[in-house]
Amino acid sequence: MEATYIRRKNDGRINIRSGNKVDQVVRWTLILLTILTIVAFIFFNYAGLDLGSAITETANNLKVMFLEPALSHFNWGEATYQVGVTLGLAFLATIIGAIIAFFLSLMAATNLSNVWVSRIVRVFVAIIRAVPTVLWVLIFAIAAGLGSEAAILGMLFHSIAYLVKAFSEAFEEVDKGIFEALQATGANWWHIVKSGVLPSTFTYLLSWVFLRFEINFGVAVAMGAAAGAGGIGFDLFMASSFYFDLREVGFITYAILIIAFILEGFSTRLKSRYFPATSD
């Protein structure tokens, strides 16, 4: 604590907002965000925008989409299959990502590996995270060709980055006593991981993997639309940008929404079971 003296305003009243660093940073962050928002609105490119008609049109479109969903370019079976493809892409990216992330996070956890390895893995992960998923997919699409390989590889990168962060934090919270007890029995590093770290964090890791699966479903839809990775996302893109078929867009949106609700329901239950204290 700094030396305490009573700060007064010019008229002699005691200043009750003593302005510590936290308050200042909070205030400046809010001011800066407000200014940047105003600047953004001034610099927006408003080419060809008629706000009034656009809003009524969107309202109308939403009404058609949500109240009269229908299929015209493919049937129910095909729709189910495409949803399956999207789920499959998300699942593969999650499961392969989880396996790779497990080993990387063993290297990234400060209590399981040395400082330099941990730092290198962390920097590597930060750089991977900085490139948007869609760019990874498109870059891989050049080398591997458009299709599920490029999509899964691209999605894999972000899954790994996300899970390494979550996993290594979980590993770092493992009780030190477990390590000591195992070391005392003469266990080597791998034994400690296998019978100390893994059993005590397994359910935790599993919930993170499921949370990532939920995210990856959304990402897989996006990759289908933006990077031609197939699945329901691609149908959504075709329906809205090529056929301009709002009823079909509505149907696909409902399909995505239902799956997302189911996944969210699962993960909320997992969360309340395994993360009672944290909000993330």
Place this chain on the structure above:
Amino acid sequence: MNEKTMRKSRWQTVIFLLIIIVLTYLSSAITQFNFIDGMATIPEAVGWIFSNLMITQESLGKLPKILEKLNETILMSIAATTLAAVVSLFLGLFGSKTTKINNFLSVFARFIASVSRNIPVVAWSLILLLSFGQNSVTGFLALFVGTVGFLTRAFIESIDEASQSAVEALKATGATYFQIVSKAVIPQCLPQMISWILFMIETNIRNATLVGILTATGIGYTFDVYYKTLNYNAVALVTFCIVIAVLIVDFISNYIRRVIL
């Protein structure tokens, strides 16, 4: 732990692994993903990236144009997040158990948050593109809608968590609803909320690239144009700029978070 429970848990593990393997097999069958082929392309792809994705003198000439677009994209993400945060603040107050006005508004707020969060940003941008056309407002609105959903949930959780006792204390002094919110709830949750807002800005800059590709605005469109004209040196430059921008934003928000939390 006796022998019986150990055997039971071993069986559970085996069944669990089997389910995972079956699901993996089904997924690779339905997506026609070949694991070996997929893994084999990684070295190939990395080799290709290092030989073709190089920033050259020529592509550096395009830097001012790229930076201008990048600027537009970052501003768009910040504007979308900030405005969404304002809306979410109200929705969060209505939706939270401690500060709700009535049950109807609470359910309504949660419903809006859930729908706007679970419809992916891609769907929003494609829907909005139909009537708003190719300009920044489309991208802005798409990001805005998704962010409202996410931030409302985060705000509801942080309000629920933080302010129970302070709210009770203020109620006991006879404070009005508005006084409770402005003197107890907001000051207590503000650092947490700012942390979420910063997280969302980062996410939105990355999402803005995706939205940009779909709605033909900002840095995403620039990337798409170079990508489709096979100008890979420019593609590398665009990617590099995005990485730097995201890392800088990441750095700033980590600093702010360290100070306020």
